[in-house]
Amino acid sequence: MTDQPESFDIVSVGRALVDAAPPVTPRNVLHRGGDANPSADALKQQFGDAIIRSAVGWGETTVFVARAHVGEIIRWLHDDPAQQYDYLVDVTAVEYREAENPIEVVWHLRSLPYRRFLRIKTELKKGSPLEVDSVWGVYHGADWLERECYDMFGITFTGHPDLRRILMWEQYKEGYPLRKDFPLRGRFSRSEQLRQALAANPESRYSMEELTVAEAFTEIPDDMRRRLASGERTGE
């Protein structure tokens, strides 16, 4: 098209650093085994015992790491020039139907230069505090993904700057919806759910953070500020 501005480049190749063979659509993917992602071995060499095990399933490499080392491992994967996992795809969690299985927190990482995909998992035993390092300092994209994981599973990401509910409202009382002990229709009856939802004043949906706007916060009377700090709903 001649109408396009001159600066508008059409680029047809990927951003890969290496001149590897062009990627192709995977076919006949094996259920177990197959080529492992070389980063799994590199992780084992670098971190030793912090890497619990790794497995290849359906062509994807999963590395189980110790909970205490998640932060440094992901930072290393991001920073190491031979790995360059610069793109955080997803942070999520899995809870299994069998109650004795631990909850798994899953990070999906991509290395855009090397065209690699790696799944990092760590296991959180039930009964122990569900806490894991935040990777927000490495990937800013983790901000909302971790908040969603907290909202849905109740997993605390230590080091996250603003960990609060994101999809459900902050006064939501029924618990963490994606946990297996949470019924599909919720814990309360429909009328009770509706009553609780309608009781919330839409204007009260300002977070404490928003109410600290500039100097307006200093003009709030002391008692109201105390009530806000104690978690009371605002605007009512």
Place this chain on the structure above:
Amino acid sequence: MGLTARPDSALSRVEYDPQSQDGWVTTRLDFLVNWGRANSLWPMPFGTACCAIEFMATAAADFDLARFGMERMSFSPRQADVLICAGRVPFKLAPIIRRIWQQMAQPKWSIAMGACASTGNMFDTYAVVQGIDTIIPVDVYVPGCPPRPEGLLYGIQMLQKKVMNERMSDRTIREEMEPDPTTQLYIPPPAIDEISEPFGNSINQTRSTP
């Protein structure tokens, strides 16, 4: 004047007095007011999900909502006549739609567009209101997931018919429905539970394991 009722209309008959000056017309006030209201319903599109896309398709050139005097979208509820709730309404949105409905001035009507707004549809989950009629009164339900634009237009025509049948002497239709001040619900909780109950095969759908 272009003010004529269809000759076969049972609702009203416009009569011309041949002795009078041109430009005079006699009609019933009810007919005149309702005719004006029915043909200039300003919609407040409360579009949340897929149905909003079909609503936009209805408003676009191919289906042309302007034929019904509705091309003037009123995104401010205070100037709107009909609330078109297009899409699913989760509990988090429930106070919002209630507030918008309360901000609309009388006379006002509402259309529940699509299965989600009407009944909750397949979203029988912890997060979704099972039909907006548990929050606000609804005049017309348009089924479909999402309804075709023709379906919405048919619903709008039904609403116009309903508007044309209103009587000004009937005070009750313009009464604001006040929710119960303690629970904010305007229908009793057992009734909400009853109409939110699943039916048919869907009662088997809450088992995670086979």
Place this chain on the structure above:
Amino acid sequence: MATKTRTIEVELSTSGLDASGKPQRVPIVTNDGGTAIALEEPLAIEPDLDGEHMLLNLGPQHPATHGVLRLVLELDGETVVRCIPHIGYLHCGFEKTGEYRQYNQIIPWTDREDYLNAPGNNVAFALGAERLFGIDITERCTVLRVIACELSRMMSHLVWLGTTSIDIGAYTPFLWAFHQRELIYQLLESWTGARLTTSVTRVGGMMADIPDGWTGNLRKFLDGFIKVLDDVDVLLTRNAIWVGRTVGLGVMTPEEAVNYGLSGCMLRASGVSYDVRKDFPYLDYETYDFEVPVGVNGDVYDRYLVRMEEMRQSNRILYQALDRLPDGPINVDDARVILPTKKDATSGMESMIHHFKQVMEGPRPPVGEAYVAVESPRGEKGYYMVSDGSAKPVRWRIRPPSFVNLSAIPKMVEGHLLSDVIAINASIDVVLGEIDR
């Protein structure tokens, strides 16, 4: 990334003709850092007189938020100092419900989750489930799925074009875009029976084969579509208002864009040519001849250009797909997932039992997990499924591209004017159904 000075011919509303009678060329200088300097120098931010900031609530019911997004803006005069997004107003529990449904029963849910890209989501989910079952689909099915994906990419970008142009003040592209959508709707309706919520795939194949004469109709549509794109190009690309309201807004540098996890047009407009179709191909996309448009400045204007070019490339892919569409079955020959034909199921006992078990109990994949990503109109759309060997997944996770893209909005709008928030928000192409799920 090399930066250049770019010059855009702008049709001025006053007679902006130079001596030779051509439209005046307004230079937009990009400095070495790649940030564009807008047509006019941005208004100098007034000094903070007495520190009075204002809190403005935008949404959740606001026509320019494209759904039920809520932004709380802290304003200093008209300048946004801070932006706090609130989402979740359309949270419907998709992922939870996925744990209570069989694999084929989830496909209708994928329609309603990113409702602008329903056929593409169906394909993505089917690909993920097939990975869990270890199935390779047939040749014809592969090509049909490419057609479904690219049609839905066009449909989605058309909605984006229409709504964004309304937000920025142009109404005509909306009417043109939605007319094109109606034409696509007619094609999809004759194929799947639905306009928007198509549910076109099944695990191991397609819901139905395309009807007779469908390819001819699609060709006819494609021929006309490119002309409409040219018309929109004439209306917008060098329109002084459009350029003035989009250039230099919401800039994301390539490093920031990757760090924030942006994908799709948002990432490519910033100059990172990451496209799942090229880098992690699926459905034999590596065999199609198409190009990935990449922007330079990472602003709203470049996102517009990238999306317009993507529609042209989709058009190209669709021509190629039509040329190579092979004959043959659309479903794999695998009794684990594919139902027996109606004729068999009503005449043979074995087939009837098979049909019954298939419908009532559902196909069971082996224990395992799979993450399959496709390039949706908004970016990398991934489905992560974990199976414990039963007929229902343990976990069905949606990786929502516009959720991650939207999380960068505070970064993009801060320091801009209030009216620019609308343009920047529109450029993200948010679909709240996908963000809140």
